[in-house]
Amino acid sequence: MSEVKNNPNIDIDDVYKDVSEWRINTGDIKVVAKRLPGGFRTLKWLGMSIWSLLFLGPYIRYNGSQAILFDLPQRQFNLFHVTIYPQDIWMLSLTLLFFAILLAAVTSVAGRVFCGYFCFQTVWTDIFTLIEGKIEGDTPQKAMKFEKAPWTFDKLSRKILKHTLWLLIGLFTGISFVAWFTDAYQLWDNMFSFQVSLTAIIIIASFTGGTYLFAGFMREQVCFWLCPYARLQGVMYDQDTVLPSYDAERGEPRAKLKKGDDFSKRGSCVDCNVCVAVCPTGIDIRKGQQEGCITCGLCIDACDSIMDKVKQPRGLIRYASFKELHHNAPRIPLYKRFRVIIYGLILLMALGGIVYGFTHLSATEFKVVHERQPLYILLSDGSIQNKYTVKLLNKTKKPIKIHFEIEGLEGATLHELTDMTVEPGKVVPVTALVRVPADKLTDDLIPIVFKGTIDNSTSTISYKSMFMSPEK
Amino acid sequence: MADNKNEPTQVGDTGHVWDGIRELDNPCPRWWLNALYLSGVIVVVYFILYPSLPLVHDSTKGLLGWTQIGEYKEDLAKVQAKRAPFEDKLAKMSVDEILADKEMLNYAIGSSKVLYGDNCAACHGAGGAPAEGAGYPNLTDDDWLYGGTVDEIQMSIAKGRQGLMPAHEKLLKPEEVDQLVKFVIDSSNGVKNEAGHALFTAKGCFACHGADAKGIKEMGSANLTDKIWRFSGEESEIRKTILHGVNDANDKQTRVAVMPQWSQKLAVMLEAKAYAIADGEDPNEIDWSDELDGTEAERLSETDIKKLTVYVHQFGGGQ
Numbered sequence: 137m138s139e140v141k142n143n144p145n146i147d148i149d150d151v152y153k154d155v156s157e158w159r160i161n162t163g164d165i166k167v168v169a170k171r172l173p174g175g176f177r178t179l180k181w182l183g184m185s186i187w188s189l190l191f192l193g194p195y196i197r198y199n200g201s202q203a204i205l206f207d208l209p210q211r212q213f214n215l216f217h218v219t220i221y222p223q224d225i226w227m228l229s230l231t232l233l234f235f236a237i238l239l240a241a242v243t244s245v246a247g248r249v250f251c252g253y254f255c256f257q258t259v260w261t262d263i264f265t266l267i268e269g270k271i272e273g274d275t276p277q278k279a280m281k282f283e284k285a286p287w288t289f290d291k292l293s294r295k296i297l298k299h300t301l302w303l304l305i306g307l308f309t310g311i312s313f314v315a316w317f318t319d320a321y322q323l324w325d326n327m328f329s330f331q332v333s334l335t336a337i338i339i340i341a342s343f344t345g346g347t348y349l350f351a352g353f354m355r356e357q358v359c360f361w362l363c364p365y366a367r368l369q370g371v372m373y374d375q376d377t378v379l380p381s382y383d384a385e386r387g388e389p390r391a392k393l394k395k396g397d398d399f400s401k402r403g404s405c406v407d408c409n410v411c412v413a414v415c416p417t418g419i420d421i422r423k424g425q426q427e428g429c430i431t432c433g434l435c436i437d438a439c440d441s442i443m444d445k446v447k448q449p450r451g452l453i454r455y456a457s458f459k460e461l462h463h464n465a466p467r468i469p470l471y472k473r474f475r476v477i478i479y480g481l482i483l484l485m486a487l488g489g490i491v492y493g494f495t496h497l498s499a500t501e502f503k504v505v506h507e508r509q510p511l512y513i514l515l516s517d518g519s520i521q522n523k524y525t526v527k528l529l530n531k532t533k534k535p536i537k538i539h540f541e542i543e544g545l546e547g548a549t550l551h552e553l554t555d556m557t558v559e560p561g562k563v564v565p566v567t568a569l570v571r572v573p574a575d576k577l578t579d580d581l582i583p584i585v586f587k588g589t590i591d592n593s594t595s596t597i598s599y600k601s602m603f604m605s606p607e608k
Numbered sequence: 609m610a611d612n613k614n615e616p617t618q619v620g621d622t623g624h625v626w627d628g629i630r631e632l633d634n635p636c637p638r639w640w641l642n643a644l645y646l647s648g649v650i651v652v653v654y655f656i657l658y659p660s661l662p663l664v665h666d667s668t669k670g671l672l673g674w675t676q677i678g679e680y681k682e683d684l685a686k687v688q689a690k691r692a693p694f695e696d697k698l699a700k701m702s703v704d705e706i707l708a709d710k711e712m713l714n715y716a717i718g719s720s721k722v723l724y725g726d727n728c729a730a731c732h733g734a735g736g737a738p739a740e741g742a743g744y745p746n747l748t749d750d751d752w753l754y755g756g757t758v759d760e761i762q763m764s765i766a767k768g769r770q771g772l773m774p775a776h777e778k779l780l781k782p783e784e785v786d787q788l789v790k791f792v793i794d795s796s797n798g799v800k801n802e803a804g805h806a807l808f809t810a811k812g813c814f815a816c817h818g819a820d821a822k823g824i825k826e827m828g829s830a831n832l833t834d835k836i837w838r839f840s841g842e843e844s845e846i847r848k849t850i851l852h853g854v855n856d857a858n859d860k861q862t863r864v865a866v867m868p869q870w871s872q873k874l875a876v877m878l879e880a881k882a883y884a885i886a887d888g889e890d891p892n893e894i895d896w897s898d899e900l901d902g903t904e905a906e907r908l909s910e911t912d913i914k915k916l917t918v919y920v921h922q923f924g925g926g927q
Contacts, residue, residue: 510737513924516751516834523748523924565714569924 161428163357167418168276169265170410174437183253184262191308194315206317210561218494219561221531223501227493234486239365241479243372245470246455247379251366252432257358260309260351262416264302271298276413302352303344310343356417360428370427374475375458376468380433382411382422382453383461390422393446404452408442411435411453421453500536501529501563504586504599511604518574520605526553526586528597529563537591540568544584545603547576570603580607691719695911703758703917713918720919723912727870728920736923743839743863748923751836753828756927760825762917763878765908768869771828773816775859777851780811788813789846795821795833796841839863871913873904 161167171177196203198216205214213220220227242249251258271294272282285291314336315323326332332340350358359366373379382405390405391397405422412420414435419428421435439453459465470476507523515521530536537557542548553568570584582605587598624631654660658670694715698706706712725734732738736747745753753771754764776785784807791804808814808821816829823831830838839849849863856862869875880899881891908916920926 507735509733509735510748513737513746513748514835515749516831516836518835521749521924564710567922567924 161356161360161418163354163360165418166279167356167416168269168274168279169416169418169434170275170413170438171266171269172410172414172434172438172441174434174441176433176437180253180262180432180434184259186254187256187259191312194312194320202319204316205319208317212561218497219531219533220497221501221529223529224493224497227490230486230489230493234483234490237479237482237486239369240372241476241483243369244374244377244473244475244479247373247377247431248366248369248429249431251359251369251430255365255430257350257363258416258430258432260305260347261355263305264351265355265416267301268298299352302348306344306347306351307340309347310340313343314339356428356430359417359430366427366430373425376473378455378457378460378467379425380421380429380431380436380453381425381456381458381461383451383456384422385461387422387452399448404443404448406442406446410438410442414438497531498597499530499532499590499595500558500597501527501531502586502588502597502599503527504568504601506601506604512606514606515571519571520574520577520603521569521571522603524568524570524586524601526566526568527563528556528558528566528588530558530560533560535559538588538597539591541587541589542570542584543587543598545572545576545582548572548584548603572603572605577605577608580605694719698914699911701914703762703914703921706914706918707758707921713922716915716918717922720915723908723916724919727908728916736920736925741840743865745838746836746925747920748925749836750925750927751831751834752925752927753823753825753830753838755825756921756925758917758921758926759878761920761926762913763875764867765913765916765920766869766871766878767875769828769867771854771865773829773849773854773856775851775853775856775862776811777859780850784811785847785850788850789843792832792846792850793841793843796835796837798833838865868907869905870908871904871906871910873900873906874910874913876900876904 193204194202202214203216207214211222239250269279273279282291282294311323311327318336323332323336326336354362386403387405388403390403390407393406393408411422412418412435414437415421416432416434417428417430419426421429433455436453436455440450443450443452457467460467503526505525505527507525511522513521513523526540528538535557537555539555540550540553542550549571551569551571553566556564556566558564568586582603583600584603585598585600587596589596620633621630622633655668656670657672658674659667660670661668694712698712698716701709701712706716731742731744732747733744738744738746750756752760754760754769780788787804787807788811791801791808794801794804805821808817809819814821816824816827817832818824818829821832822834823829839845848861852859852861852863854863854865876899877896880894884891884894
């Protein structure tokens, strides 16, 4: 700062000049990306196809009911024969942790893979632009021509067709989302008899509107300005992360190809601009890694096809790390990269926890809460009584009968609670009284165990609690 | 750059320059300005729809007629509508029936928490056990002055209770008091004290506390043979009870122990029913116009007392 102040010769406008060279995509020019076939295009289709699960998943049936159902009103999650209750919420936390770390791990290895091949914004936008291209023209020139053409019946009908298709996709997205939370077949039934709940209507409407707006109009602008994950992933790169990059050393100086050009005397880049034309976010990868790059690899496909034509080796634009490109360093194997190892360990831990959770789901959730006020009661014969609230949740689909006993304290007798029947999915708080004669009390705090035997089975449940008495 | 309006080299400045850095005079973003104007519109709409401008005695009412108290009452009505089927059912059930019905029992206990907290907890403690040494009866143990069945508990709440023990300061010699104090402590510890028991009988204590000193629940007299003390098991406190009595109007140092009456009307009704049953008559055929004159005080409704009976009964000491 003081340098600037002390040196009147520095023109402050020079400082801005570098920046003003940089074209920033603020959505003022519609990106109409050219579609070329290629390996990464196929990969993108594969990633996108996973989303068909969203549309088809709710219709899978298992034992007469929906196989995967997030039943919010009943506070349970049905996954084939397993029912998960809010008490198992820790498994959800581990699942979220797993996917969050997976995102970080994949990003540190190969950049914004999620953005490029799987993100719903990318996927829906790709479908929407595919439709738009088919109807209104699939090159910027054709699209511009269509836009500037006078309003004829043909133009109007094409516009209406496009928006109808967009809205239909949005509608199906909304319906499919809602179908995970309520019986899918019932939902369709209700829709045709106009009995859908207001909540479902609001959710479907917001999905329809959201999809229409985000994939139809906002498109790459969401990635540029709205999406926090894009920024988050952007900062998770390091110099070993492989990203679609332009090999400037080989490519420059770029120039249009002329007859008789000797590639040993010029750069490989023939300045055909195909890499820019195919980019769904409209950036120029040759300017280096930048925030608009969703690492979808379509520019690699495009450049490779040109290199084939001019008989040059492929890979002028390729997945390469910063170190490979700028230090000619060999790629470090994954197992030698510290952060990949750490991410891997966390992934393994989370996965282990989830597997443990699923294999150790118990049929019941059993809790015994000691009364807080009063902690103990003196009875007329001098014995001490403690009061507990026993809460037992039946996570099975049948009623269970349980016989209770007290263990761990000689002379303790259980009152009010001996046998109880719990209906499926219900938790019933029941009072239990434990009495102990004064001469059996060795301490003012004695651990006891509530043990329940589930009828018609050998399985038992137990809960450790405390028996309290006045200090001696 | 397609849009040059934010181009630093082409925008005017405010004339302020610090360290060679000009303060550019870019307009506010359009969306931001629109949001500002929109919020202004919302304020006007709000002023029209809701009470807003304070006047001398009141305020403008707003087109929607919304009030805070109105919203509260609406919500309250919703809660009451939800409770209504249970309350109606509860009103028709006896306490015994409620105790037998798991669902109604859960409802009664759940809805009595506030009732108990408002009316009972001040003396008897939040969980039915009063603070130590406070001198109020413990509702969680198995020792009941007036009986621990649901009918007896209900009667105690409805009618209120006020025991009476005369002061003995002028009736007994100091050494007789000493002997009685020792007898009471021995009884509680299960130690035989023949001389003490003889004095207990001679001085007429048995008239209220019973020949076996176990108390008579019709009179609400304390059981002297168990481990539970109505007031305190300290020697000096036992002496105080004997010397000054309980609720003795003629002794200024007497212990005051009054359970207020919560429903005179219900108490009269319960008594009339009890007499009718004792006389072999049908309690359903009582002519209430003979029994009630309409002036009976009711601090709590019959249903509330039923709920409290259930609540107290489930503290753990109910019989």
